[in-house]
Amino acid sequence: MTDITKLTLAETLNGLKNKQFSATELTKAYIESMEANRDLNAYVLETPDYALKQAENSDKHYADGTNRDLEGIPLGIKDLFCTKDIRSTACSHILDGFVPQYESTVTSHLFNDGAVCLGKLNMDEFAMGGSNETSFYGPVVNPWQRERRLVPGGSSGGSAAAVAANICVAATGTDTGGSIRQPAAFCGVTGIKPTYGRCSRYGIMAFASSLDQAGPIAKDVRDCAILLKSMAGYDAKDSTSVNKEVPDFVAALGQSVRGLKVGVPAEYRPEGLSNEIASYWDKGIEILRQAGAEIINISLPHTKYALPTYYIIAPAEASSNLARYDGLRYGLRINGDHLDNMYINSRTEGFGKEVKRRIMIGTYVLSAGYYDAYYLKAQKVRRLIQNDFINAFKQCDVILTPTSPTAAFPIGDKSMQENPINMWLNDVFTVSVSLAGLPAMSLPIGLSKDGLPLGLQLIGKVFDEETIFKAANVLEQEAKFERLK
Amino acid sequence: MLLEGKTGKWEIVCGLEIHCQIISKSKIFSSASTHFGSDTNQNVSFVDAGMPGMLPTLNEECVRQAVKTGLGLRAKINKYSEFSRKNYFYADLPQGYQITQFRYPIVGEGVVTIDLDDGSTKDIRIERMHIEQDAGKSIHDMSPVKSFIDLNRAGVGLMEIVTKPDFSAPEEAGAFLKKLRSILRYLGTCDGNMNEGSMRCDVNVSVRPEGSTEYRTRCEMKNVNSVKFVMQAIENEARRHIEVYENGGTIEQETRQFDPVSGQTKVMRKKEFAHDYRYFPEPDLPPLVLSDEFINEIKQNLPELPDAKKARFMETMGLTKYDATIICENKEVAEFFEQAAKVHDGKKVANWLMGDFFAMLNRKNLTIENSPISAENLGKLVELIETNVISGKVAKDVFEIMSETGDNPEKIVEEKGLKQVTDTAAIEAIVDAVIANNPENVAAYRNGKVNLRGWFVGQVLKESKGKANPQIVNELLNKKL
Structure with missing residues (x-):
């Protein structure tokens, strides 16, 4: 019976519909799995009682035939999502004990479709990080080669690790500069960041408002399609969400890629790119070519500016978004003899090193006298990067690149700890897409010679997730990547 | 107006920034009520309280009110405007930033004509108007060691109107505030109550020697909360500048506070401690783009404004400029007048209105909205005199009875047998x-x-x-x- 945690979401739904197991049995299996895998530190809060209550309700729906799209599916929820009556902290000390009285739009979509909440998943503090090491609740261990204690990637590290280790059917993630795609690649699972505006940001603690997007991390492409359908949709409470019909992404699966134009950008093959990554990329290209796609060499000339642009815009917005964490109304408060000192004490104690670093950078680039040189310039470059993609998509329908320049690295890696730039370099293939607001998926393509998963990234046109799903499905079929059992 | 100094005559250079609370049912970026006088922290949504993950959504009614106001200020309506964040920490600013408009305001340059006591008029140029959210209130006097925060006002929509430095006398600023208040009330976009804080004024003052065209360093006085205080603040601050200059000193750019008790200003914040607000475009709100239809619809439904009404009353109802100015200052008075004078002699109605009628309201401490005498009945009273049914003398007695009972004057005359004998x-x-x-x-x-x-x-x-x-x-x- 414990085997049911190995099933994909689609398989699990079938099992539930065919009464092979009940939602309660399923949830119990996952609760056992959560307990057995606590050494991974994927969850920062387990909500077994709540989950069982939801599962019981799902069983009633199955019994009377009113089961909804995700009825009884146990999910892990990234701690960045506000969940009503369930502690939500963004894995920051400054939100100690914060229990929202409201539900994020994305999680309310999922729960309204019958999903079950197993608990809150670990992440980099306020989604700032690429290794899950900035969490106040400690690092997450990548379930691949546990004994090596590798990072799961970040910021949605808990989400990717939990999906890979079968301690949830699937998970929510958020992606600002690669926070869904890079951990998905590190943990050998599949994740998609949809087009900016596809999912509502309401109730998701903001890191960088113009970049943040929610998306699913799941065991395979089909599971992502099922989940994204539920998560997406226009929301009047988020003025940046777009009023566009959500297509049936599952319908794109199994469609032929014959004649599909797949762009391969020269700039993503910089000198020094590992041979292993390059050859898996070539393998992906070859799979699509064999399936009838046309491979087009394209150029995204401003790629090299994406990283510095991102690390100006994201911290600028973050420095302002995080101003509300002042110790006054909720979360951690360290008193002081004056209002200013209370702010200083609370924020000094409440924020971790990486968050402080980004608040400092963001404050600096927005300061009088520096704004034009940094923030304004970065916004102009962002436009150039967007134009690169607009031009590229005149020649092709979808773009294929590696997700990350490396596989998972050890927790506490010295070079990254000593120089944060080395950590930020992990985002080199993912940030352009975020700056352009485009949809992109990471899916596993194979294992490194060390036996660690590597991912490829498929980038689509604005609001064209369907083409990504179509191409991803073909790659997945041929790559035959074996998930962790 | 020129101020006499030891070394010669000085000219005042003054500009105003006025924050006007927008009349709307709900706040500018949330659905919480704007009702004044609710218990503390009753009108607060999760957005207003700056809860994690909350997002602003723009209230279209506030935009409509802003456009209406812009048209009332004879100003350019910008079809493209943007929201920005003004970042600073304060206990009554839950988000840690104020959502405002910075580079691209919704309203551009305009003009307001003011009426001066000598019967002349002057055009005051408007630099711009933008919309933004109000902060909450810090309450420091309830406890010796604690401060309390009331967020009812946090997120209420404001219009900030910025004038050019066109005021050269305190009286001009006073006349401007009265005119602005009158326009806003005609439009129904702000109630203009300075004592309730729904209209707040920042005053910028500098001086220069007579005949000079230079701009010297100015000082800003924040939140001066009555027309009288604004006039006092301008005069006293100008005199302070003159004294400093004449004693060989220099004025430093600073923010000052006006003390209503002493009438003087004192320094609040020196320039070197000025905030760096780190303005940047608000990423949670797309740019505000207005269509021609939207603006035209508002334009077509714009009420008649005080200046137009005044001109019409002078042309078609026989009022003097003085009468028309007084009657048109207040929209309710003007409407009352027009109703009363519908079929009767305007000048005579105006005389009754500005004489016995206003005296009666004053005596009874009433506003025109709850006057016991209706406009129709005042008109009928004038008609009874005009048609010789009663004499002017009897009319005074009838008016007294009307002010007690609210009765129709015809009925009073009939019942009391006051009809004039013409036999x-x-x-x-x-x-x-x-x-x-x-x-x-x-x-x-x-x-x-x-x-x-x-x-x-x-x-x-x-x-x-x-x-x-x-x-x-x-x-x-x-x-x-």
Whole structure:
């Protein structure tokens, strides 16, 4: 019976519909799995009682035939999502004990479709990080080669690790500069960041408002399609969400890629790119070519500016978004003899090193006298990067690149700890897409010679997730990547 | 206006920034109520409280009100505007930033014509107007060691109107504030109550020697909360500048606070401690783009504004400039007047309105909205006089009764039997009787004591209980004396 945690979401739904197991049995299996895998530190809060209550309700729906799209599916929820009556902290000390009285739009979509909440998943503090090491609740261990204690990637590290280790059917993630795609690649699972505006940001603690997007991390492409359908949709409470019909992404699966134009950008093959990554990329290209796609060499000339642009815009917005964490109304408060000192004490104690670093950078680039040189310039470059993609998509329908320049690295890696730039370099293939607001998926393509998963990234046109799903499905079929059992 | 200094004459250079609370049911970026006078922290949504993950959504009604106001200021409506964040930490600013408009405001340059006491007018240029959210309130006087925060006001929509430095006398600023308040109330976009804080004024002042065109360093006084205080603040601050300059000193750019008790200003924040607000475009809100249809619809439904109404009352209703200015300052008064003067002589209605009627409201401490005398009834009263049904003297008594009972004057006149006697034969009988009963006075009058004339009129009116038509009385007396 414990085997049911190995099933994909689609398989699990079938099992539930065919009464092979009940939602309660399923949830119990996952609760056992959560307990057995606590050494991974994927969850920062387990909500077994709540989950069982939801599962019981799902069983009633199955019994009377009113089961909804995700009825009884146990999910892990990234701690960045506000969940009503369930502690939500963004894995920051400054939100100690914060229990929202409201539900994020994305999680309310999922729960309204019958999903079950197993608990809150670990992440980099306020989604700032690429290794899950900035969490106040400690690092997450990548379930691949546990004994090596590798990072799961970040910021949605808990989400990717939990999906890979079968301690949830699937998970929510958020992606600002690669926070869904890079951990998905590190943990050998599949994740998609949809087009900016596809999912509502309401109730998701903001890191960088113009970049943040929610998306699913799941065991395979089909599971992502099922989940994204539920998560997406226009929301009047988020003025940046777009009023566009959500297509049936599952319908794109199994469609032929014959004649599909797949762009391969020269700039993503910089000198020094590992041979292993390059050859898996070539393998992906070859799979699509064999399936009838046309491979087009394209150029995204401003790629090299994406990283510095991102690390100006994201911290600028973050420095302002995080101003509300002042110790006054909720979360951690360290008193002081004056209002200013209370702010200083609370924020000094409440924020971790990486968050402080980004608040400092963001404050600096927005300061009088520096704004034009940094923030304004970065916004102009962002436009150039967007134009690169607009031009590229005149020649092709979808773009294929590696997700990350490396596989998972050890927790506490010295070079990254000593120089944060080395950590930020992990985002080199993912940030352009975020700056352009485009949809992109990471899916596993194979294992490194060390036996660690590597991912490829498929980038689509604005609001064209369907083409990504179509191409991803073909790659997945041929790559035959074996998930962790 | 020029101020006399030791070294010569000085000219005041002053500009105003006025924050006007937008009249709207809900706040500018949330659905919480804007109701004034609710218990503390009752009108607060998760957005207003700056809860994690909350996002602003723009209230279209506030945009409509802003466009309306812009049109009322004869200003350019910008079809493209943007919201920005103004970042600073304060306990009553839950998000840690104020959502405002910075580089691209919704309203551009405009003009307001002010009326000065000497009957002249002056155009004050508007630099811009933008919309933004208000902060909450910090309450420091409830406890010696704690401060309390009320977020009812946090997120209420504001319009910030910035003028050019066009004021050269305190009276001009006073006249501007009155005119602005009048326009806003006509439009229904702000109630203009400075004492309730729904209109707040920042005053920028500098001085320069007479005839000079330079701009010297200015000082800003924040939140001066009455027209009188604004005028005081300008004059006293200008005098301070003059004194400093004449003693060889320099004025530093700083923010000052006006003390209503002493009438003086004192320094609040030096320039070097000025905040760096780190403005940047608000990423949670897309740019605000207005369509021509949206603007035109508002334009077409714009009410008649004080200046236009004034001109019309002068042209078509026979009012003097002075009467029209006073009557049109307040929209309710103007509407009351127009209603009362619908079918009657405008000038006479205006006289009653600005005389007995305003005196009655003052005495009873009432506003025109809850006047016991309706506009229709005031009009009827004037009509009764015009058509000789009652005399002006009786009208005063009828007015008194109306102010107590609110009754229709026709009914009062009917019930109390106050109708003027216009029957010549009946009056002639009284005249004859008065002449017959006072032979000495008749003789004295005929011998040249003409000032006895009024006495005869009085006697006849007295005998008729005030109802005899004075014109007929006069005619008969002319004939018989």
